[in-house]
Amino acid sequence: MIECxxxxxxxxxxxxxxxxxxxxxxxxxxxxxxxxxxxxxSEEAKATRPSAPHSPDLSTGALLGLRVVTSxxxxxxxxxxxxxxxxxxxxxxxxxxxDLDKYEAYDAGISRMHAxxxxxxxxxxxxxxxxxxxxxxxxxRITAQExxxxxxxxxxxLGRLRLQVIAQSRA
Amino acid sequence: xxxxxxxxxxxxxxxxxxxxxxxxxYREAAQRLHPDKNxxxxxxxLFLEVGQAYETLIDPESRAAYxxxxxxxxxxxxxxxxxxxxxxxxxxxxxxxxxxxxxxxLIELRPRKNLPEVRPSVNLSIVIDRxxxxxxxxxxxxxxAVLAILKDLQPNDSASVVAxxxxxxxxxxxxQAHDIGTARARLSLLQAGGGTEIAQGLTLGLDxxxxxxxxxxxxxxxxxxxxxxxGDEELCLELANQxxxxxISINGVGIGSEWSDRLLDDLAGLTGGNVIFLNSPKSVxxxxxxxxxxxSQIIATQLRIDGGFSQQVDLRTAFRLVxxxxxxxxxxxxAIGNLPRDGYIRLLLELVVHPLLGLDELTLANLTxxxxxxxxxxxxxxxxxxxxxxxxxxxxxxxxxxxxxxALNLLSLYKLQEKARHEAELGQVAQAARRLENLATQLLxxxxxxxxxxxxxxxxxxxxxxxxxxEGEKTLKYGTRALLLVPxxxxx
Numbered sequence: 211m212i213e214c215x216x217x218x219x220x221x222x223x224x225x226x227x228x229x230x231x232x233x234x235x236x237x238x239x240x241x242x243x244x245x246x247x248x249x250x251x252s253e254e255a256k257a258t259r260p261s262a263p264h265s266p267d268l269s270t271g272a273l274l275g276l277r278v279v280t281s282x283x284x285x286x287x288x289x290x291x292x293x294x295x296x297x298x299x300x301x302x303x304x305x306x307x308x309d310l311d312k313y314e315a316y317d318a319g320i321s322r323m324h325a326x327x328x329x330x331x332x333x334x335x336x337x338x339x340x341x342x343x344x345x346x347x348x349x350x351r352i353t354a355q356e357x358x359x360x361x362x363x364x365x366x367x368l369g370r371l372r373l374q375v376i377a378q379s380r381a
Numbered sequence: 382x383x384x385x386x387x388x389x390x391x392x393x394x395x396x397x398x399x400x401x402x403x404x405x406x407y408r409e410a411a412q413r414l415h416p417d418k419n420x421x422x423x424x425x426x427l428f429l430e431v432g433q434a435y436e437t438l439i440d441p442e443s444r445a446a447y448x449x450x451x452x453x454x455x456x457x458x459x460x461x462x463x464x465x466x467x468x469x470x471x472x473x474x475x476x477x478x479x480x481x482x483x484x485x486x487l488i489e490l491r492p493r494k495n496l497p498e499v500r501p502s503v504n505l506s507i508v509i510d511r512x513x514x515x516x517x518x519x520x521x522x523x524x525x526a527v528l529a530i531l532k533d534l535q536p537n538d539s540a541s542v543v544a545x546x547x548x549x550x551x552x553x554x555x556x557q558a559h560d561i562g563t564a565r566a567r568l569s570l571l572q573a574g575g576g577t578e579i580a581q582g583l584t585l586g587l588d589x590x591x592x593x594x595x596x597x598x599x600x601x602x603x604x605x606x607x608x609x610x611x612g613d614e615e616l617c618l619e620l621a622n623q624x625x626x627x628x629i630s631i632n633g634v635g636i637g638s639e640w641s642d643r644l645l646d647d648l649a650g651l652t653g654g655n656v657i658f659l660n661s662p663k664s665v666x667x668x669x670x671x672x673x674x675x676x677s678q679i680i681a682t683q684l685r686i687d688g689g690f691s692q693q694v695d696l697r698t699a700f701r702l703v704x705x706x707x708x709x710x711x712x713x714x715x716a717i718g719n720l721p722r723d724g725y726i727r728l729l730l731e732l733v734v735h736p737l738l739g740l741d742e743l744t745l746a747n748l749t750x751x752x753x754x755x756x757x758x759x760x761x762x763x764x765x766x767x768x769x770x771x772x773x774x775x776x777x778x779x780x781x782x783x784x785x786x787x788a789l790n791l792l793s794l795y796k797l798q799e800k801a802r803h804e805a806e807l808g809q810v811a812q813a814a815r816r817l818e819n820l821a822t823q824l825l826x827x828x829x830x831x832x833x834x835x836x837x838x839x840x841x842x843x844x845x846x847x848x849x850x851x852e853g854e855k856t857l858k859y860g861t862r863a864l865l866l867v868p869x870x871x872x873x
Contacts, residue, residue, distance in 0.1 A: 211480065222733065223476060224483040226786060227793035229800070231816075232823050234790065275822050286822035288837070376826045 215281035234282045274327070274334060275376035278313055279365065284376065291329040294339070295368060296322045310371060319343035319369030328357060334377055336360050343369040387451055387747070387765075388434035395691040395744035396448075396767065400439060402692070407435040455765045462764040463681070463754050464720075465491045471781040471789075474773040477737055483697075484732045486768060487785050490750065491725040492680045498722070501755040502537040502598035503676045505530075507669070508586035509552075509571070510606035511544040516573035519636055519662045523605055524568050526666035530673055531564045538677075539593040542568065545582030546575025555593035579606060579644070580613035583620045583631075590629055597755060599676045599719065600629040603669065604648070607636040614644055621651040625716050628683040628753070630654040632672060636662050638852035642859075646708065653684065653716030655705035658859040660852075675704075680722040681762075684752035687714040688766070694745050695733045702788055703727040706865035713748075720752065729788055737772060744769045788865060794823055795861040798836075802854055810847050814840040817857075824861075832860045 211220045212235060219230035227234055274287040285308060287293055296306035297315035302322060310320055321341035328335045335357035338345035345352050346367040352358040360366065366373045389396050392406040414428040438444045471485035507527055511520070527542055531553065534540055542553040542564075552571055553564045586602050594600060602624065610617065624631055633645030633656040645656045659665060690696055690713075699709040701717060704724055709715050720726055737743060748766040780786065797820045804813035817840035824833035839853040 222481050222483040223478065224472060224485075224734075226471060226483075226485065226781060226789045229793075229796060231819055232793040232797050234786075275825060277826070284819070284822040284826060286818055286825075288818075376822075 216278075216283035231283070274329065276308070276366075277374040277376055279372035279374055281313075285373075287327070293327045294323055294325070295327065296320060296324045296339075298322070310368070313371055315369075315371065318371040320371060321369075324368050325366075327360075334360050334375070336366060341368070388438055388447065390689050390747050390749070391431060391434045392438070393689050393692065395693075396747065396769075397740075397742065397744060398438075403435060403438050406692075407431065407439075455767075461762075463493050463496055463756070463762055464750060464752070464764050465493050466750065466764065466766060467491075468766075468768055469782045469785060470770060471785050472776065473779060474771045474776065475734060475737060475743060476776060477740070477772045477774050479736045479738060481736060482734050484734055484745070484770070485781070485785055485789065486730045486732060486745070487782070487788070488728045488730065488766070489725055490684075490720065490727075492720055492722060496680060496722075496754075497756045499756050500535075500537075500677055501679055501682070502539075502595045503535070503673065504555075504590055504593055504595035504598060504600045505538065505540045505673065505676065506586040506590045506602045507540070507542050508582040508602060508604045509542065509544045510546075510577055510579075510582070510604075510608060511571060511573045511575065512546050512577040512608050513574050514608050514637075514639065519607060520571065520573045522662040522665050524571055526669045528565060528568055529666055530669050531558055532561055533670075533673070534558060535677070537598075539595070541586070541589040541593070542571075543582055543586040543589060544571055545578060545585070547578045547581065548575075549578075549581040549585040551585060551589055555589060577606065577608040577610050578613055579604070579610040580616040580620060583617060583624075583648075587620060587624055587627075587629065591627070594627075599679050599682050599755070600627075601632065601654075601672075601676055602629055603632045603634060603672060604645070605634045605636065605665070606640050606645070608639055609641045610644065617644060617648055618651065621648040625652040630682075630716070630718060632657070634659060634665070634668065635855070636665070638850075638855055642855055650707060650710055651716065653718035655707055655718070656859070658855050660856075675721065676719075678721050678723065679719045680756060681720040681752040681754050684717045684720055684726065684750065685714050686717055686728075686748050686750055686766070688746065688748040689713065690732070690746040691744050693735045693737060693743065695735075697731040697733050699731070700729045700792060700865075701726065702729055702865050706862045727784075729785070729792070740772050742769055742771050791827070791861075791864045794820060794827070794864060795858075797823070798857045798861050802849055802858075805843055805847075805849055808847075810843055814843040817843065820857075820861075827864070829860075829864065832857070832864075835860065 212223055213220055214228035214230060214233055214235060216233040217231040219228055221228060225235055276285040293307040295308045295310060297311040297320050298305045298309045306323060323339045324341040325339055325345045326337045328337065336347060337357050338352055338354045340354045347358055347360060348364055360375050362375060362377045364375045366375060394402050394406045410431045414424050414431060416425050416428060437447050467489040469487040475484060476482060509523055531540060539555045540558040541555045543549055544552050553567050557563045557567060590600055590602060621631060631649050631652045631654040633649045635642060635645055636659045649656045657668060696711050698711055699715060701707045701709055703726060704721060717726060717728060732745060745768045750764045750766050751761060753761050797816055801813040801816040817836045821833040821836040824836060835853060835856045839849060839857060842850050842853060
């Protein structure tokens with residue numbers, strides 16, 4: 211049996227998509243999760259995405275998603291125009307909108323309030339909230355507290371956790 | 382050979398079956414078919430054939446001779462076959478492991494090039510629900526759509542119109558269909574009022590089709606309904622089975638949101654047909670035209686897949702992806718529909734393979750494809766479709782073929798929707814709503830904004846009303862199913 215990295219549902223070896231949550235399981239069937247090359251990841255991302263995605267126009271309140279690159283799980287972001295990303299611990303007063311705790315956020319070096327996504331008139335921005343280990347967009351470290359524009363398909367790296375942006379580019 | 386099946390298929394064993402497998406299969410068959418206990422006609426003959434098959438295969442010498450003969454026959458059939466078949470696997474090898482594994486097989490079927498171009502004659506029956514709910518715009522649209530078809534009816538074709546509520550009447554019989562004046566007058570008598578008993582309509586529609594049966598053409602019944610039938614579902618399924626045996630395919634067209642999508646899916650699925658959801662009756666004229674047009678483009682009809690899977694293999698689901706996406710059930714024989722002259726049929730099989738140890742190659746299935754070719758003379762053709770795969774201890778890590786992963790990706794959306802609906806029916810509302818939200822995100826990632834919105838709306842609806850809306854369930858079901866229609870990029 212193999213385990214879906216997203217929902218922990220068990221599937222027979224060879225299953226390509228989790229019957230429980232629809233997550234693509236190819237990565238899970240190939241044993242090594244360590245050391246997957248960047249090329250393979252983007253190939254994977256391409257294959258997972260059906261042809262030419264037309265995501266929503268980005269207006270206030272539009273839908274935006276984040277894909278956890280290692281598992282393929284999609285986090286749905288609905289109904290707000292900014293989202294804080296981070297990890298929660300018990301008793302914490304301010305909880306991030308998107309809690310990454312279940313992706314081993316602590317081990318991945320994610321701060322409690324790590325970054326913020328902002329949906330503005332002209333697109334989506336990510337802001338690093340002075341996190342300990344920083345935020346990297348497409349391999350480039352961004353300056354803390356400065357909004358950085360992001361587009362559909364971009365890879366955000368918070369600490370060591372990689373997330374892919376699912377939205378439409380402003381083009 | 383007296384039987385159409387080869388000895389291996391007859392015994393239900395793979396081509397590389399061990400003597401032990403042969404013995405077991407024979408014992409089972411013998412117990413089931415022994416003349417002392419069976420009464421069904423033909424079973425004694427079958428018993429004798431099974432005996433002959435066993436005798437031939439258990440002796441290594443006669444088995445070798447038979448294998449040579451079988452190979453010759455099959456290569457002859459393949460060489461003559463008007464069909465071209467391509468089989469793709471999700472993995473090029475199976476794992477030699479002590480646990481079950483899943484394997485996907487994609488079967489693509491095309492007509493061979495340079496077959497003579499003949500327009501087949503079409504025998505069409507349109508069966509119309511005239512229950513009270515059809516009154517008004519729905520019935521007006523249907524009436525004018527049917528009239529448009531009859532106006533364009535080609536001389537070689539035949540058509541009939543049947544209407545039903547809790548009883549059924551022939552509105553336009555097959556010998557009136559070409560007389561447009563009479564047909565128009567008869568159609569104007571078509572009024573809505575009464576209940577919905579689909580079996581009544583099907584019975585009369587099929588009767589009418591048999592009267593003008595196109596032996597060398599396409600026989601097709603279109604069932605238009607907007608309501609639920611009560612108490613005659615079993616009979617409907619029985620009629621669909623009879624239609625399939627007779628070579629008649631059924632298209633279900635559901636208008637509005639109150640019809641029983643599951644029953645229509647089952648009816649159409651049994652016959653290799655298709656189901657279409659019409660939110661508003663406006664497009665019914667277009668739809669009927671499209672159906673009639675596509676029927677005249679068919680080169681092979683009554684296609685079905687028969688044969689058997691190896692005992693280590695179970696068919697979990699079968700789905701037709703092209704030309705019309707449709708779940709096909711999980712048992713053989715399987716009606717797969719009609720083959721368009723300029724198109725192809727694509728099927729996706731999901732197989733569960735039981736633990737495999739000590740084998741180098743496994744015959745997954747020995748399938749047979751049969752169908753009636755509608756070129757020059759109508760002929761029934763058969764094509765053996767053996768599917769086998771090598772075994773390994775370690776995978777090569779190659780990604781599955783693009784067509785398979787793409788289809789499965791979209792199919793997983795359809796399945797999420799099915800699962801959410803199932804959960805909602807079991808009262809697991811919160812879970813179903815979460816699943817729909819998840820589906821919405823995936824739909825969004827796939828660029829399906831409208832459907833994503835429907836899924837989210839339905840999630841809200843679920844939390845409030847504890848059940849799907851009748852419209853939402855159909856929008857999601859047929860919407861996610863239709864996603865499979867989009868041909869993968871780079872496809873020829």
